[in-house]
Amino acid sequence: MTQLRGIGFAGFAVACLLAACSTSVQKVPVNPVLSGPAGAGAKAIQFRSNADSIPKGEEIGKSRFGVFCIPGKPLAWRDGRVNISDEELAEGFRAEVERVNFATVVEPGVSPDAAISPRAGFVVSGQVASVYVDACSPWSDFGNWRDARGGAYLKVQWQVYNTAQKKMVYETATEGSFHTNDSVLGGITELMRNAFASATQNLLADPAFYRSVHGNNPPVPVGAASSPMAESFKVVEVPKSGLNANDPRNAVYTVIAGMNRGRGFVVSMDGYMLTSEKVVRGHHLVKLKSASGRESLGFVVRRDEQSDVALVQLTERNSPSLALRQSPAVLAGEEVYMMDISAAAADAGIRKGTVAAQKDAAAPRLVRTTVPLVALDAGAPFFDKTGKVVGLAVAPADGRTQPVAGGFVPISEVLSRLALSFK
Numbered sequence: 001m002t003q004l005r006g007i008g009f010a011g012f013a014v015a016c017l018l019a020a021c022s023t024s025v026q027k028v029p030v031n032p033v034l035s036g037p038a039g040a041g042a043k044a045i046q047f048r049s050n051a052d053s054i055p056k057g058e059e060i061g062k063s064r065f066g067v068f069c070i071p072g073k074p075l076a077w078r079d080g081r082v083n084i085s086d087e088e089l090a091e092g093f094r095a096e097v098e099r100v101n102f103a104t105v106v107e108p109g110v111s112p113d114a115a116i117s118p119r120a121g122f123v124v125s126g127q128v129a130s131v132y133v134d135a136c137s138p139w140s141d142f143g144n145w146r147d148a149r150g151g152a153y154l155k156v157q158w159q160v161y162n163t164a165q166k167k168m169v170y171e172t173a174t175e176g177s178f179h180t181n182d183s184v185l186g187g188i189t190e191l192m193r194n195a196f197a198s199a200t201q202n203l204l205a206d207p208a209f210y211r212s213v214h215g216n217n218p219p220v221p222v223g224a225a226s227s228p229m230a231e232s233f234k235v236v237e238v239p240k241s242g243l244n245a246n247d248p249r250n251a252v253y254t255v256i257a258g259m260n261r262g263r264g265f266v267v268s269m270d271g272y273m274l275t276s277e278k279v280v281r282g283h284h285l286v287k288l289k290s291a292s293g294r295e296s297l298g299f300v301v302r303r304d305e306q307s308d309v310a311l312v313q314l315t316e317r318n319s320p321s322l323a324l325r326q327s328p329a330v331l332a333g334e335e336v337y338m339m340d341i342s343a344a345a346a347d348a349g350i351r352k353g354t355v356a357a358q359k360d361a362a363a364p365r366l367v368r369t370t371v372p373l374v375a376l377d378a379g380a381p382f383f384d385k386t387g388k389v390v391g392l393a394v395a396p397a398d399g400r401t402q403p404v405a406g407g408f409v410p411i412s413e414v415l416s417r418l419a420l421s422f423k
Contacts, residue, residue: 024062025134025151028177030198031205035100043121044103045213047093049086053129053157061133063188064150069136075188077131084192089126091315092193092285095299096200099313102213116163122213123161128196129173130155135188148187151179152195158203160212170212174202182258185287193297194285235268237422248387249291249341250320255298255312255379257283263341263380264288264298264312265389266321268422271314274392274414276379277303280310288314291341304417307365307409308394310379311418322381325388326412330355330367336390336408337383338371356407366394366407373406382408 054060054077061075075082094104105117116123135150153175160170176198184190203209255264255275262279266272273288280286284300296316303310330336332355340349353371369382378395391408415421 026153028175030201033201033204034210044105044119046105046120046123047090048125060131064136065140084189092197125159127157129157147183149183152191153177154195154199156199174199184258185256235272236270251322252341254289255279256287262378265381266319273312275310277305277308277310279379302418307417309414323388324411325390330390368407
């Protein structure tokens, strides 16, 4: 009898785990966005959020808790658990449209309801018309309600106002969704941010929207070329000395994508970061945490799985940046350094090693070193003795916390694989 009860409980546990991995959220495909030709984004877009059409407190989905994702209270719109601000929507919109050659007048921290800027050629208004969330907080039994997994769906009503013509020139609605089986920091709000980004991408894929703001300039579908990095992506070069060179930790962030953790470092004056592709794999929106603990968002712009490198655009501006050493190439026996950004001082937590003479036959582009690495080091910068970045760390992918000798992708190879150049 005891054995039968044990089997029954095991079956119940398996059923609960299977239910925890499922979601009732509608999945919305994302269409290829239409990127404007060079210079087509001269007329800037300003984003404004309209008042929600969803009454505060209206039920919008399911909440679950615990390892087995036991059903809890229904989710209600803006009830304290569902808190996505207009500023967060504005930041997400800005990041998506700037990726496809639009200029914007939306700045992080500025109210989306501010007066129309004289620089704005168009004002795009977005109103959240429908929401559905199915989220589980699996670590709530341990007091962690911030993380959640599951899915979110949004429908957004859009209006495009032409400031020169002083009239509405286009109206439409798009949908977006996001799903993950990994717990994401930020929980329900993070699920909704990703769903809103998906809805924005579907707006940018709408030919009628494109014509309303770009006229007759022919669109270019992003990724339509034989390679997503067939064209060079230009960013603003950092001065040779870098910024805040006395404490490079200011330019290094912890990158959080679902359950993945790694590092990333800013390499341009306009806020672009290099990191490991394995860290951001499967995600286009990631959370960033600075050495001081400040949190922000980033959008994955380019990635190359083969070389394990990716490019992320920060939503915040004026971040300190690091200077790069593209040449000469590092030599066998040369000293290289890694830095722990959580150390109390800039000179604390430094790991020193040398470049190995022997190449890795399985990864000929990888430069092996004697510097010990852990999984969290993936995407971190390797420095030379002058403080310039020589490579991007490739760390163990098995989550280990015990250091092992690792290596890096040379910075010249990183730039080449991402087709990244400076202006």
